[in-house]
Amino acid sequence: MPRARILSISLSPLTRDARVLRQLRVLARHGDVTTVGYGPAPDGTAGHLRVDDGAPSLPRSVGGVLGLALRRHRRVELAARGLRQARDLVGDARFDLVVANDARALPLAFAVAHGAPTWADMHEWAAEEFSHVLVWRTLIGPLMDDICRRYLPGCGAVTTVCEPLALRYTDTYGVACEVVRNAGPYRDLAPTPLDDAGVRLVHSGAAIRGRNLEMLIRSTLALPRFTLDLYLVPAADGGRYLRELHELAQGSERVRFHDPVPPDELPATLNAYDVGAFCMPPINVNAEFALPNKFFDFVQARLAQAVGPSPEMARLVRDLDLGVVADDFTQEAFTAALDHLDADRIRRSKKAADTHARALSDETDAAVMAGIVERLLAGPSTTRA
Template sequence: MSPLTRDARVLRQLGVLAQHGEVTSVGYGPTPEGATRHLRVDDQAPSLPRSVPGVVGLALRRHQRVELAAGGLRQARALIGTERFDLVVANDARALPLAFSVAQGAPVWADMHEWAAEEFSHVFTWRTLVGPLMDDLCRRYLPRSGAVTTVCEPLARRYTEVYGVPCEVVRNAGPFRELAPTDVDDGMLRLVHSGAAIRGRNLEMLIRSTLALPQFTLDLYLVPAADGGRYLRELHELAQGSDRVRFHDPVPPDALPATLNAYDVGVFCMPPININAEFALPNKFFDFVQARLAQAVGPSPEMARLVRGLDLGVVAEDFTEDAFTAALRRLDPDRVRAGKKAADAQAHALSDETDRTVMADIVGRLLGGPR
């Protein structure tokens, strides 16, 4: 239940699935690459219960009554009808009831992305109403799933500890790109960030740190969030009057590394507002590597481990603005060149080659061998 043409992780899954058979995709937006056909759900149809009975059901923890009550899920179920499939892939926890309702005994691959029960736990209504639903769905459906995947090893261990299921790691890495590090200007270093303009990701701090350091520019490729673009407008206002902070239209996932290649340093510093933020290892980290950029990140354990261990750039001491600004100050042109060179050396290892093998093994296993 996402706009599939903008969901890089799903697009990579579709590419693997398409090598094994005909793929029917179900979700928002136009037909994604890799799908034989697409059953399009109305973009405005919600993927969570929003009616009064649905919200009451969430509040009373009547999860089995409301797990398919959302308009988008009901519409998807009607579009699928009685057709039978050899394998069903659930794209995060909210799709699990739909996947099992159409599987009719076929194996289900549950791709949880991150920790489903705390996806937006920093939001009170989500934490009190939706989080318990996600936890219940994981408890009831993950033990019945043929395969469970998540984005990093710490979350995989947590799925095993909490729900008692084996969990494999499929990172958010993208395909290897034939790119090379671009030249670094000794007089001005070019920072860049790409992703969704979601409150809580601390994007305002990236702007303020850039404004405090005249030797940097910052370019932002941002997708408006579900708040109607309110947070994105606030970011525009914060940067108003500066020619060193520039906003661009979002770029399709497949074109992003080539676009980012024109810059020097990928920046990201999201505070650990929940377990998913704490162990974040997002698409953008791997996009920065394929774009052959150095990186400046916060001390999120998974990103910090790779940035420090592979000499990709700098890690802030904490998630404060002062700490991130201090980290940027440690970047001089020579250090940026070294980070870009390290990214070039690690581009194969940090591509999706390993992850595609994991996904292909899952599909082959669940289908019972080559087809």
């Protein structure tokens, strides 16, 4: 019996997109996977349709922006150069299952599915991804909302990163939504011993303005017994924010910048540190309910954690004794939380991370994804609640 043909669309640099890479591993167990996205082909795929790195996935032409302003969403939903190129690359190929990562990929997925079932992995809340930015709030957000309203009810499955956002998709768009967390594979690591010289903080991820990384630097500089190592991917701003962070650190030997590490190598790299740090204010609904890759990477690395009071992270940190939660998102509160991390607290939290590493791995999430793929390949269904 021939293997199923699966198309996975993600307008992201695929080899750096940890969530998509985990998804692809599940898909590859069920069929031959062709990917559409930026950058080189991920491992284990049967084919890769590479979109030019400079081809945007959102409308930027004068006509496209005008269409957004006039709410002519059907006219512009496939107008971005990256989406047009992706559609041409797919051509007349036929697939048994199409996976759309994020709302912007949904119109393309339906355009090339030819009736095949579509799984929408929304990642986070699409309509407010960058709602703290005026252009997004006024032009892009309404497009994402319209796409969700028109396409999600026709999908065979819809997933997102946490229960509060899943409920929001159901309440807003009338679709059943399953949870696939950002958890990574279980890693057979052990907590590393503390260094008497001080506490080794670490943070990994994208250098995106709004993530409050400057506060991590200021808090570290305020506490002489702490160091901070940063593994940062430059954002789409050409690295401007990352350069600002370098300037803020003022060449301090206690704040060190490193090149980003591939997702599969990250837990082993982070294992050398003591505390994973992340404190992003709730600038939009996705930030409010953040439960990001880095949280699970810190667990697999067997680190203690210092986080802000974001409800999803704070709940797990408190319930599982994984570290400390700041009272609010200010530098003063985060610095005070760090200062409560004595050696005994850090050792206890690193041991707790080791205890809960398997439960906070992707084993449960991989089972959810496998169930979706098996169900959709077996026959058509919709997600209408």
